[in-house]
Amino acid sequence: MQYLIDVLSQGSLYALCALGIALTFGVMRLINFAHGEFMMVGGYVLVVAGDIPVWAALLSSVIIVGFLAVATERIAFRPVRNADPETMLVTSFAVSFLLQSLAVLLFGSLGRSVRVFPPSITGVMHIGGLNIRWLDIITVAVTVTLLVSLMAFMKTRHGVELRAAAENFTVARLLGVKANQVIGTAFAISGVFAAATSIVLAAQRGLVEPTFGTTTMLFAFIAVIVGGMGSLPGAVLGAYALGLISVTSQALLPLGLRQFRDAFIFLVVVLILLLRPEGILRGHAARVRI
Amino acid sequence: MSLRTRRSALTVSATTALLLLAACGSPGAGGASPSGATAFVIGYAGGLSGMLEGFEKPALEAAKMAVEDINRDGGLNGKRVELITQDTKSDIDQGGPAGQALLAKGAGALLVTADYNFGGGAARAAQAAGVVAVSVGAGSPKFGVQGIGPLAFTMGTSGAGDGALTAEWAYEKRAARSAYVLLDDTTDYNKDQCRGFQTRWRELGGVLAGQDTFKNGDASISPQITRMKSLPKTPDVIAFCSYAPGGAVALGQLRSAGIDSLILTNSGMDGTYWFEKSMPELSGVALPVSASVWGDDPAEEVRRFVERYKEKTGSQPQNMYPVLAYAAVQAIVQAAKESGSTKGADMAEAMNKFTDKQLLIPVSFTKDTHIDVRRPARMLVLDQGKWKTDGLRSLKKAPPLFAE
Numbered sequence: 120m121q122y123l124i125d126v127l128s129q130g131s132l133y134a135l136c137a138l139g140i141a142l143t144f145g146v147m148r149l150i151n152f153a154h155g156e157f158m159m160v161g162g163y164v165l166v167v168a169g170d171i172p173v174w175a176a177l178l179s180s181v182i183i184v185g186f187l188a189v190a191t192e193r194i195a196f197r198p199v200r201n202a203d204p205e206t207m208l209v210t211s212f213a214v215s216f217l218l219q220s221l222a223v224l225l226f227g228s229l230g231r232s233v234r235v236f237p238p239s240i241t242g243v244m245h246i247g248g249l250n251i252r253w254l255d256i257i258t259v260a261v262t263v264t265l266l267v268s269l270m271a272f273m274k275t276r277h278g279v280e281l282r283a284a285a286e287n288f289t290v291a292r293l294l295g296v297k298a299n300q301v302i303g304t305a306f307a308i309s310g311v312f313a314a315a316t317s318i319v320l321a322a323q324r325g326l327v328e329p330t331f332g333t334t335t336m337l338f339a340f341i342a343v344i345v346g347g348m349g350s351l352p353g354a355v356l357g358a359y360a361l362g363l364i365s366v367t368s369q370a371l372l373p374l375g376l377r378q379f380r381d382a383f384i385f386l387v388v389v390l391i392l393l394l395r396p397e398g399i400l401r402g403h404a405a406r407v408r409i
Numbered sequence: 410m411s412l413r414t415r416r417s418a419l420t421v422s423a424t425t426a427l428l429l430l431a432a433c434g435s436p437g438a439g440g441a442s443p444s445g446a447t448a449f450v451i452g453y454a455g456g457l458s459g460m461l462e463g464f465e466k467p468a469l470e471a472a473k474m475a476v477e478d479i480n481r482d483g484g485l486n487g488k489r490v491e492l493i494t495q496d497t498k499s500d501i502d503q504g505g506p507a508g509q510a511l512l513a514k515g516a517g518a519l520l521v522t523a524d525y526n527f528g529g530g531a532a533r534a535a536q537a538a539g540v541v542a543v544s545v546g547a548g549s550p551k552f553g554v555q556g557i558g559p560l561a562f563t564m565g566t567s568g569a570g571d572g573a574l575t576a577e578w579a580y581e582k583r584a585a586r587s588a589y590v591l592l593d594d595t596t597d598y599n600k601d602q603c604r605g606f607q608t609r610w611r612e613l614g615g616v617l618a619g620q621d622t623f624k625n626g627d628a629s630i631s632p633q634i635t636r637m638k639s640l641p642k643t644p645d646v647i648a649f650c651s652y653a654p655g656g657a658v659a660l661g662q663l664r665s666a667g668i669d670s671l672i673l674t675n676s677g678m679d680g681t682y683w684f685e686k687s688m689p690e691l692s693g694v695a696l697p698v699s700a701s702v703w704g705d706d707p708a709e710e711v712r713r714f715v716e717r718y719k720e721k722t723g724s725q726p727q728n729m730y731p732v733l734a735y736a737a738v739q740a741i742v743q744a745a746k747e748s749g750s751t752k753g754a755d756m757a758e759a760m761n762k763f764t765d766k767q768l769l770i771p772v773s774f775t776k777d778t779h780i781d782v783r784r785p786a787r788m789l790v791l792d793q794g795k796w797k798t799d800g801l802r803s804l805k806k807a808p809p810l811f812a813e
Contacts, residue, residue, distance in 0.1 A: 129631065166686075220458075228459065228460045228461065228463040228464075229683075231682065232682060232686040323658075323662070324661070325661040325684070325688065326653070326687065330654075
């Protein structure tokens with residue numbers, strides 16, 4: 120049961136991050152490796168915010184990262200929108216390196232400690248022999264809230280346009296969907312998810328450094344692949360599946376094999392992909408062969 | 410990009426690469442030293458930008474201070490000492506080329522990154538050119554005769570020794586009897602630390618309550634905490650073999666889960682930057698270092714150096730690496746003085762004879778052991794967010810340097 124809580128918490132973190140990645144892949148077929156750096160920027164906003172009220176720090180993080188995501192799309196990705204997917208991939212690496220180098224330049228490479236929430240809600244609750252961290256509850260709650268909001272958004276006019284663009288971008292444009300607007304929206308939402316991930320991650324880690332988002336982003340990216348590239352429910356499913364595989368390998372592997380935990384995780388991922396090469400839920404964007 | 414343009418781009422890149430190789434590859438291509446025969450040049454190949462800059466820039470500042478001091482005192486046998494740098498950009502693959510570039514500019518000795526993998530490339534380039542290379546703090550016993558060659562030395566101490574020292578300290582001074590081993594298996598140093606701890610802990614008669622592993626990049630160590638929490642009794646100490654940032658994250662999660670055991674770790678967790686905002690009142694963390702930068706080092710020279718460093722740079726050092734880098738420059742110059750030669754082999758022979766050589770910190774090497782196994786350590790103990798030195802300690806019984 121305790122492990123189940125660990126799975127839910129870890130899966131939720133991956134899901135928050137994976138949704139941000141899946142959104143931009145859906146509309147643009149862009150694998151945005153700079154997503155981890157969007158998270159890193161969100162983390163540094165919390166560091167710089169210092170002692171201002173929690174709500175103001177969180178809001179600043181969401182606004183700044185949202186704006187950064189939209190600005191990145193405008194400056195870096197729009198000029199290569201019609202280029203090969205590998206060109207876009209390399210562009211995302213360039214953005215990632217640029218943001219990381221800027222962080223080293225501004226804040227140094229050692230990292231800065233950060234306290235996101237007051238100490239009263241960073242402790243542990245004991246319920247019936249279970250240890251539940253407040254942070255686990257916050258992580259799951261943030262994920263569920265954003266997921267429900269995203270589902271509600273998808274029913275609005277902009278949401279329908281977004282889904283249409285993800286289904287078939289060319290046809291959607293022919294039907295009057297504005298490309299710039301729909302892609303801008305996808306990036307803005309992706310930025311909000313990156314900020315939310317950074318808040319949860321910063322609260323869990325207590326430290327922000329230039330590689331802050333890298334590992335979580337890589338795992339979330341794998342979750343997106345396992346779930347089905349471009350499918351939002353797939354990304355969530357993939358994230359919880361990865362959380363489950365990760366926690367159970369850590370819990371069940373004997374000590375001698377535990378150092379190969381990540382190898383086991385990826386072995387399971389490979390097995391899933393052998394059985395379902397297009398992921399658990401196949402996304403529309405992935406259906407068109409690149 | 411069409412196939413043809415791709416092919417021509419490849420040809421251009423290959424030609425450029427070959428030209429660059431020809432320009433930088435051969436030693437001596439860059440000509441004589443910057444000041445000709447009147448100077449002895451020390452090259453610093455380190456990550457002056459990128460992820461290692463937080464360690465390397467302070468070390469470089471300290472190396473510069475050492476060079477200034479040596480020149481003020483008359484230099485090396487009448488020659489001025491000069492320091493030149495080459496940025497490896499914190500990239501393992503850039504270590505070798507950076508070393509080559511410095512040698513080509515006439516470096517007579519190299520200072521390299523405090524890590525076997527990151528500093529090894531430049532040290533191997535120096536070894537091949539017959540030049541001494543000193544790492545400013547690699548903690549691997551392979552950094553020397555065994556892994557690089559007879560001209561490579563490190564100012565660091567070994568993971569196994571550091572782990573064993575914490576075992577002796579906790580058992581004897583803190584009367585700890587039960588231990589849990591938590592290993593971040595990302596680096597060999599961490600593995601050595603946990604191995605050294607376990608070896609000594611068993612010899613002392615301590616109880617090993619359990620062990621587990623994690624990775625430095627893990628966002629959460631919840632499953633490990635769940636396992637630790639299932640123990641019938643909280644262990645007295647946790648041998649915590651990791652380093653910041655991942656180590657800081659894991660340690661914070663242990664504390665927020667209510668695990669208050671004394672944490673025995675290593676110099677990779679020195680500093681206040683990783684907890685000052687998130688856990689300002691943090692206590693119960695102990696680690697051995699070669700020098701304390703927190704104002705209470707038992708050696709007056711170290712305390713004075715740290716004050717001068719703060720005045721010069723305007724910042725508080727976060728770890729012992731500036732002290733080690735200063736001593737590394739002293740070691741190089743001392744070896745050249747004692748051997749009366751600036752040839753790598755002669756300098757190395759002089760360094761092999763260092764026994765408690767009193768530089769900024771004492772330094773000892775032997776013909777086969779180019780990592781210091783004699784230097785007394787300062788146990789740093791974190792109390793209410795402040796590092797305090799708990800005296801000097803020497804190992805009573807050293808564990809094997811290398812894993813069997």
